[in-house]
Amino acid sequence: MDEAEFCRLWHLFQEVIDGNKEYLNSLDAAIGDADHGTNMARGMEKAVAACDQPEGGLRVTAKAIAMAMLSTVGGASGALWGSGLLKFAAAIPEAVACSDREFAGAVDAFVSSIRDRGKANLGDKTMVDVFLPARDRLIAGVEAGEALPAIAEVLAEATAAWALETKDLIALKGRAAYLGERSRGHVDPGAFSSSLWFLSLSRALAERSG
Amino acid sequence: MDEAEFCRLWHLFQEVIDGNKEYLNSLDAAIGDADHGTNMARGMEKAVAACDQPEGGLRVTAKAIAMAMLSTVGGASGALWGSGLLKFAAAIPEAVACSDREFAGAVDAFVSSIRDRGKANLGDKTMVDVFLPARDRLIAGVEAGEALPAIAEVLAEATAAWALETKDLIALKGRAAYLGERSRGHVDPGAFSSSLWFLSLSRALAERSG
Amino acid sequence: MKKLINSIDHVVDEALDGMVLAFPQYLVRVPDTHVLARAVPKAQGKVGIVSGGGSGHEPAHGGYVGYGMLDAAVAGEVFTSPTPDQVLAGIKAADHGGGVLLVVKNYTGDVMNFDIAREMAEAEGIQTGTVTVNDDVAVEDSLYTSGRRGIAGTVFVHKVAGALAELGASLEEVAAGANAVIANVASMGFALEPCTVPAAGKPTFELAGDEMEMGIGIHGEPGTHRMKVEAASELTRHLFVKIAADLELVAGTRVVAMVNGMGATPLLELAVMANELGRLAAAEGLALEQVFLGEFMTSLEMAGASLTLLRVDERRLELIGSSCDTPALRQGVKFG
Amino acid sequence: MKKLINSIDHVVDEALDGMVLAFPQYLVRVPDTHVLARAVPKAQGKVGIVSGGGSGHEPAHGGYVGYGMLDAAVAGEVFTSPTPDQVLAGIKAADHGGGVLLVVKNYTGDVMNFDIAREMAEAEGIQTGTVTVNDDVAVEDSLYTSGRRGIAGTVFVHKVAGALAELGASLEEVAAGANAVIANVASMGFALEPCTVPAAGKPTFELAGDEMEMGIGIHGEPGTHRMKVEAASELTRHLFVKIAADLELVAGTRVVAMVNGMGATPLLELAVMANELGRLAAAEGLALEQVFLGEFMTSLEMAGASLTLLRVDERRLELIGSSCDTPALRQGVKFG
Numbered sequence A, B: 001m002d003e004a005e006f007c008r009l010w011h012l013f014q015e016v017i018d019g020n021k022e023y024l025n026s027l028d029a030a031i032g033d034a035d036h037g038t039n040m041a042r043g044m045e046k047a048v049a050a051c052d053q054p055e056g057g058l059r060v061t062a063k064a065i066a067m068a069m070l071s072t073v074g075g076a077s078g079a080l081w082g083s084g085l086l087k088f089a090a091a092i093p094e095a096v097a098c099s100d101r102e103f104a105g106a107v108d109a110f111v112s113s114i115r116d117r118g119k120a121n122l123g124d125k126t127m128v129d130v131f132l133p134a135r136d137r138l139i140a141g142v143e144a145g146e147a148l149p150a151i152a153e154v155l156a157e158a159t160a161a162w163a164l165e166t167k168d169l170i171a172l173k174g175r176a177a178y179l180g181e182r183s184r185g186h187v188d189p190g191a192f193s194s195s196l197w198f199l200s201l202s203r204a205l206a207e208r209s210g
Numbered sequence C, D: 001m002k003k004l005i006n007s008i009d010h011v012v013d014e015a016l017d018g019m020v021l022a023f024p025q026y027l028v029r030v031p032d033t034h035v036l037a038r039a040v041p042k043a044q045g046k047v048g049i050v051s052g053g054g055s056g057h058e059p060a061h062g063g064y065v066g067y068g069m070l071d072a073a074v075a076g077e078v079f080t081s082p083t084p085d086q087v088l089a090g091i092k093a094a095d096h097g098g099g100v101l102l103v104v105k106n107y108t109g110d111v112m113n114f115d116i117a118r119e120m121a122e123a124e125g126i127q128t129g130t131v132t133v134n135d136d137v138a139v140e141d142s143l144y145t146s147g148r149r150g151i152a153g154t155v156f157v158h159k160v161a162g163a164l165a166e167l168g169a170s171l172e173e174v175a176a177g178a179n180a181v182i183a184n185v186a187s188m189g190f191a192l193e194p195c196t197v198p199a200a201g202k203p204t205f206e207l208a209g210d211e212m213e214m215g216i217g218i219h220g221e222p223g224t225h226r227m228k229v230e231a232a233s234e235l236t237r238h239l240f241v242k243i244a245a246d247l248e249l250v251a252g253t254r255v256v257a258m259v260n261g262m263g264a265t266p267l268l269e270l271a272v273m274a275n276e277l278g279r280l281a282a283a284e285g286l287a288l289e290q291v292f293l294g295e296f297m298t299s300l301e302m303a304g305a306s307l308t309l310l311r312v313d314e315r316r317l318e319l320i321g322s323s324c325d326t327p328a329l330r331q332g333v334k335f336g
C-alpha cells in the first residue's frame, strides 16, 4: 500500500461516513446517545485535511490522522480510533509505501490497542465484533499470499455481515450496555461504521487494481 | 327577593359555572391565561357552602358569599366579584327578604364597586360590558314597575347577547389588553360568566313564579 | 399533560412544603396560608418587603425570601393572583414595625388583590406602600389601557428594595429606590413552545414546528405576534433593540442585564443568548456591568427566554451587587 | 427542532463565552479550548480538581468552577465526552503543584478520554489521580459490563473533593474523600419527555401522551423500561426504594439529598417531589440533613427528575455544607 492509496482510503471513509451520518446517529439513538454519526463525521472532516498535506511517509500521515481523530471525535469512538491509530502509526513504516504484511501488522496494532483500552471481547456488541475477526482474516490472507485488494473485497462484505450480526446481541460494553436486554434488536453503530472502513479500504484498493 | 331565592340563584350559578368551566378556560386561553373557569368554579364551590348555612338575613349571606369569593377565586375576577359583593352586602337589607328596588340598589352598589376598582368603561371588553347595561335595565324596569322575574328573563337573554358582542371589541382593560388588536375575535370570559349570573337569576326567580 | 404532581388541587400547597423542606434555613410557611416568610426575621424597625403573584414562576417568588431580598412571598394558584387575605397574611409576616413595601407586577388581578389587602392592612394599622413593576416593553404603554406588564425586571426591584431595607432605609426611601429601578428597567421575552397550566390540561397556545411567539408575558398568554423561529442572534437583537429604544440607551450607558429562561430552555442555550447580548452591548458601546444568567422568573415549562436591562449608576449597581442570601440568589460568599 | 442557538457547530463555543460573560468573577476560558477555569486560581501547592464531560448538562460542569469546588471544567460537544487534548488543557489549568484530581463519570467515552489525557499529563510530570462516579442504581452493576453510570451524585463529589482541596488536603486525601462519597451515594432518574440533541435534530426517543421512561441516564438515552405516567408520590417512592435498598439505609441513617430537574421540569414540580421525599424519609426514620433542590445535572430540555441520596457522617456533612462560591452553587454568604 502506498501513501496515495492510504489517503484515498481515508477520503472514501470520510465520504461514506458523511453519507451515513444520520443513519449512524439513528442506530446510536436506539441504544446510545444519538451522536455516533456526528462524532465520526466531525472527526473525518479533520482527518482528511491531515491527509491533504502529506508530509511524506505513511507514519507521519497516519499519526496526523490519529491526532485529528483524537482531538475532534470525542466519545468512546474518538478515544478508541484516536489512540488505536497512534499505535497503527507507530507500527507502520515511515516510508511512502509498505508491504501487505506491514499493513496487516499495523492493523493488528490498532486492534490490540482498541482491546487494551476498551476491554471489550468478541460478542460484547462493539466495533471489536468487526475489527477482531477482520484482523484475523486479514493476517490469515496475507500469510496465505492473497493479494490485499482481494482480501479487502472479502472483508468489505464480511464486515458488513458481522456488523449486522451485532443486532441480536446484548451489549456488554459501552453506553449501550446500560440498556441490558433492551439493547438487543439494534445494530451497534460503532460496528457498522467500522465495517464502512473496510468498505472504503476495498474501494481504495480496487481503484488501484482496476 | 327572599333568602331562599337568593341562595337558589347562587346554587344555580355554581352549577352553570361548573358546567362551563372548560369553556370559560378556553375563552381565557385565547386572550388571557386560561384560568377564568377554574377560578370561578373554585370560588363558587366555597360560595355555595356559605349559602348552605344561612345565618339569617340577606346581608349576612351576601357577605359570606363575598368573603368566600374574595378568598378563593383570585385573579382579576376574584378581586372584582369579592369586593363588589361586599358593597352589595352593605347595600342590601339585613332582613330575610327585600323589595325589588332594594335588590336593584344592591346590584347598583356592586356595579359601582367594580367600576371603581377596575376602572373599566363600557366597550373595554370586560364584565362591565354585561353588568353596566344590565344594571341600567334592571333599575329602569323596577322604576317602571315591571316584575323582577320578568326583568330577569329579559336580562338573561340580553346579557348573553352583550357577552357575545364583546367578541368584536379590542380589550382595553385586564390581561387581554396586552394583546391589543389580537384580542379581537374572542368573547371576553368575564363578560360571559357574568351573563351566566343573570341566567341563574332568571331561573331562580322563574322557579318562584312558576 | 404530563406533570410531576399528585393532584391539580394540591400542587401549590405541596410545592410550598417542598420549598420549606429544602430551604429550612431560609423559609417558614405561615400556618394555613400560601405565604413563605423568612425563617430568621429581620430586625425590628426595618422595612419589610412582600412580593408574590400566581404560582408557576418559580423560583419567583418564594425563592427570593431571605436576607437582602424579600421578607414574605405570597403564592396564588398557578398563574392566578393570590387573594387579599393571603396577601394580608404576607404583609403581617413581613411587618416589623418599619412599614411594609408591596412589590406588585402590573396585572389587573395582582394590582386589585394587593390593593384590597393593603386597605385591610392599613385598617389594622400597618403602614404600607406599593410599587408596581411594568417592565415589559412588548406591550404598548397607554393611559387608557392596563399599561405595561411586569415580568422579570421584578427580580431587580426585589434586590434593590431588599438591599435598602436591610440598610435601614425608611419605607419612603425603599419605595423611592424601588421606583427608581422601575423607571430604569425594561424587559421583553419570547416563547419557542407554550406551557400547560395544570388545571387547564392543555397548552395555552399551539405552535407549528417552525413558529414562535414574540412578546409573551409570564402566564402562558400569547405574545404580541407570531413569527418564524430565528437564530439566537436575531432573537436577542430583536429584544435588545426594543429595550434599548425604550430605555434610550446610548454609548457609555451603564447597565445590568438579565438573561432569563422561561422554564424549558437549557442553560446551554441561555448562555448562547448571553453571548449575543455581549456582542450587541459591545457594538453599542454599553457598559455591561453585571449579567444575571439563569431562570429567575419562569412560566412553568415554557421554552423561551426574556432579556432585561437595568440602567444603573454607581449606587444602584452597588445595591444590585450587594450580599443576599435566599434560596434562588446568593451573593457575597465568605471564604475560608 | 426549536433551539435558541445560532448553529449546531458553534453552540458549545458560544455558550462557553456566554458563561464567561455572565460570570467573569468566577470564570476564564483557557484560550483555544473548551475549558473553563477559575478566574482567581487557588493558592500554589493545593490540589486542583478537574471535571467535565459532554455539554448539555448545564450547570454542570462549568457552573461548578470556583472556590470550594472545581478548578477547571472541560466541555465536550453536546453529550459527547471531551477529547484528551481538551482534558489535558483542563488538567494544566488546574495544576498548582499539588497534583490534580480528575472527577470522571463512568461512561466508556469519558473514562477512556480522561485516561488518555491523564497519561499525557503524567508524561509531562503532572501528578494526577482519578475518581470514577457510578451512582446510578437504575443500571445493574456487574464486573463483566461497563458497570453503573455516573449521574447527579457527581455534584456531591465535586463539593466534597473541592472542600478538601481548599483545606489543603493532599491528592491522596482528596481522592479518598471523593471515593468515600462515591461509596455512599446513589441516584436514579426518570423522563416524562425526551430531549433533542441539536446535531441529531429529533428526540432521542418518543413517548406517547401517557408514557414515561424510568431509569434514564443524562444523555437522552432510553431508560431501563417504559411505563405509564404515575403520580409524583409513586415516582418518588420508586426512586427512593431503589436507592435506599442500594445504600442499605436504616432508621436513623443521616443523609443529604438532591432533587434534580432534568431540564424542563418546573421548580414547582420539583418542589412537590421534594415534599414527597420528606414524607418518605420521615416514614423510614431517616435524618434528612440537607436537601439540594433545583437543576444541577441536566439533559438539555428533557422533562423529568432524578433523586440522589448521600449517606453522611458529621465530617462529610460539614464538607457538603461548607462555603463555596461558583456560578451554580453558593453557600456561606456573609451578611451586612
Ligand SMILES: Nc1ncnc2c1ncn2[C@@H]1O[C@H](COP(=O)(O)OP(=O)(O)O)[C@@H](O)[C@H]1O
Pocket (backbone or CB within 6 Å): A028, A032, A033, A035, A036, A037, A039, A040, A074, A075, A076, A077, A078, A080, A114, A117, A118, A119, A120, A125, A126, A127, A128, A173, A174, A175, A188, A189, A190, A191, D079, D080, D081, D108, D109, D110
Ligand atoms: N469498550 C469498548 N470497546 C470497543 N468499542 C466500544 C467500547 N465502548 C463503545 N464502543 C464503541 O463505540 C461506539 C459508540 O461511539 P460513540 O457514539 O461515538 O461514543 P459514545 O458512546 O461515547 O457516545 C459503540 O457503538 C461501540 O461500537
Ligand SMILES: Nc1ncnc2c1ncn2[C@@H]1O[C@H](COP(=O)(O)OP(=O)(O)O)[C@@H](O)[C@H]1O
Pocket (backbone or CB within 6 Å): B028, B032, B033, B035, B036, B037, B039, B040, B074, B075, B076, B077, B078, B080, B114, B117, B118, B119, B120, B125, B126, B127, B128, B173, B174, B175, B188, B189, B190, B191, C079, C080, C081, C108, C109, C110
Ligand atoms: N379592570 C377590569 N374591570 C372589569 N373587569 C375586568 C377587569 N380586568 C379584568 N376583568 C375581567 O376579568 C376577567 C378575567 O378574569 P380571570 O381570568 O379570572 O382573572 P385573571 O385575568 O387575573 O386571570 C376578564 O375576562 C374581564 O371580564
Ligand SMILES: [Mg+2]
Pocket (backbone or CB within 6 Å): A028, A032, A033, A034, A035, A036, A075, A175
Ligand atoms: Mg454515542
Ligand SMILES: [Mg+2]
Pocket (backbone or CB within 6 Å): B028, B032, B033, B034, B035, B036, B075, B175
Ligand atoms: Mg385569567
Ligand SMILES: [Mg+2]
Pocket (backbone or CB within 6 Å): B033, B035, B075, B076, C079, C080, C081, C109
Ligand atoms: Mg389568572
Ligand SMILES: [Mg+2]
Pocket (backbone or CB within 6 Å): A033, A035, A075, A076, D079, D080, D081, D109
Ligand atoms: Mg456520546
